[in-house]
Amino acid sequence: MKIIFLNQHFPPEVGAPQIRVYEVSKELMSRGHQVEVLTAFPHHPMGVIPEGYRGRFYMKEEYDGISVHRSWIYPSPKGSFWKRLMSYFSFTFSSFYSLAVSKKADVIICTSPPLFLGITGYVGSLFKRAKFVFNVADIWPESAVKLGLVKNKQFIALAEWLEMFLYKRSWKMAGATEGISAYMGEKSGRPHDSFMLPNGVNTDTFAPLEPDQELMDELNLHGKKVFAYTGTMGYAQGLDSILLVAEKVRDELPNVHFLFIGDGQEKEMLLSMKEEKKLHNVTFKDSVPVAMMPKVFSISDYSIVPLKNLEIFKGARPSKIFPALSTGTPVLYCGEGEAAELISSNACGAVAEPENVEAIAQQVRYLAELSEAEYRTLSENGRDFVIREYSWKRIVDDLLENIKDASSEREREAGSRG
Numbered sequence: 001m002k003i004i005f006l007n008q009h010f011p012p013e014v015g016a017p018q019i020r021v022y023e024v025s026k027e028l029m030s031r032g033h034q035v036e037v038l039t040a041f042p043h044h045p046m047g048v049i050p051e052g053y054r055g056r057f058y059m060k061e062e063y064d065g066i067s068v069h070r071s072w073i074y075p076s077p078k079g080s081f082w083k084r085l086m087s088y089f090s091f092t093f094s095s096f097y098s099l100a101v102s103k104k105a106d107v108i109i110c111t112s113p114p115l116f117l118g119i120t121g122y123v124g125s126l127f128k129r130a131k132f133v134f135n136v137a138d139i140w141p142e143s144a145v146k147l148g149l150v151k152n153k154q155f156i157a158l159a160e161w162l163e164m165f166l167y168k169r170s171w172k173m174a175g176a177t178e179g180i181s182a183y184m185g186e187k188s189g190r191p192h193d194s195f196m197l198p199n200g201v202n203t204d205t206f207a208p209l210e211p212d213q214e215l216m217d218e219l220n221l222h223g224k225k226v227f228a229y230t231g232t233m234g235y236a237q238g239l240d241s242i243l244l245v246a247e248k249v250r251d252e253l254p255n256v257h258f259l260f261i262g263d264g265q266e267k268e269m270l271l272s273m274k275e276e277k278k279l280h281n282v283t284f285k286d287s288v289p290v291a292m293m294p295k296v297f298s299i300s301d302y303s304i305v306p307l308k309n310l311e312i313f314k315g316a317r318p319s320k321i322f323p324a325l326s327t328g329t330p331v332l333y334c335g336e337g338e339a340a341e342l343i344s345s346n347a348c349g350a351v352a353e354p355e356n357v358e359a360i361a362q363q364v365r366y367l368a369e370l371s372e373a374e375y376r377t378l379s380e381n382g383r384d385f386v387i388r389e390y391s392w393k394r395i396v397d398d399l400l401e402n403i404k405d406a407s408s409e410r411e412r413e414a415g416s417r418g
Helices: 016-030 081-101 117-127 142-146 153-169 178-188 213-219 240-249 267-277 290-298 311-315 321-326 338-345 357-368 372-389 392-403 406-417
Strands: 002-006 034-040 058-063 066-071 107-112 131-136 172-175 194-196 225-230 256-261 282-285 302-306 331-334 349-352
Touching (some): 002 016, 002 081, 002 117, 034 081, 153 178, 172 178, 194 392, 213 290, 240 256, 240 267, 267 282, 302 321, 321 331, 321 338, 321 372, 349 357
Parallel strands (some): 002 107, 172 194, 225 256, 331 349
Antiparallel strands (some): 058 066
16 A cells, blocks of 8 residues: 655654654555655754754655655744744645655545644645545644634634534544544544544563663662653643642652653743752753653653643543553553543553642652552553553554555546546
């Protein structure tokens, strides 16, 4: 099968959409399928296009054996909503060129957000006579409205119209969670055409390791019970509540240390908060390459995955859950809904009410005092769970089952036109 992925983000950037497209592409290619990725020049999260990509409109490269077409984007890391919108639209239009020079395809899988990229995916599917699969990782504009990021009523109405248009014009719809899949199926009136394409993990790369002594030395974490947050430090994570937890347990649990690794819009505020509260039990470190993440988990006793206390996040399945569990690192999930149920039902961590400082602190106390045998049980449960349900091999099996008719339908349609 010939497959095109249209995705604004791709490695060397780090993040859930980047990793998902990379890993799924590699697995598909290993099974003999043709894959091309159409993406923007690297720019996330700092909003700076690196040397080697800068000053170009388009380039084609081989990235770890994957054929990748990159086109221009206006990067906007911390600008206003309208600057971010300019960034979205710049790639929405520049990616038409990548579509024009890419090979024929049976399927175009287009990832949203940004929602507007669906325009490119749908139009591209028409002139390439390919099946259009709309892959939604975050329901937009609903999520942006509920987070208070979008307030213009005319713009919201236009975005909602485009959202419905893309659902109805798609051949299939793929959601990152059960909630998103159900939402798209209901809105489009075609629940049978909606399936789940979740975040997953490379269970070979993310495997349990002995603690990395060099990293332990660098961060001075010997003898500490480490609760680590890794990833984007944005508004949606509500990380200020975790710093308040660190303040609450600072004196009663002197062996507990909180490690934050990553960058994002809220990082400066969090650093100021750390200094203001004199949190000597908190360490910040800049983002690290994905290849280094297994080492980070090797020195982490627990992975903290928090979200703000908003109704929309009850349908979330944060991607950072799965690499942690795959390395045998139990998860403290500060949230409700689908992800909380996964952690609880598979006994691979603990769950606390989001942004509830006392509830989160109580779970930190509980986890910090587990016996070695109790900890090992959580660790082994998590590893077994992701191998069984969230390895990329399993996810690609499901994807191929849902798009297996694309090439035959395309040939039948071409024959009828002939």
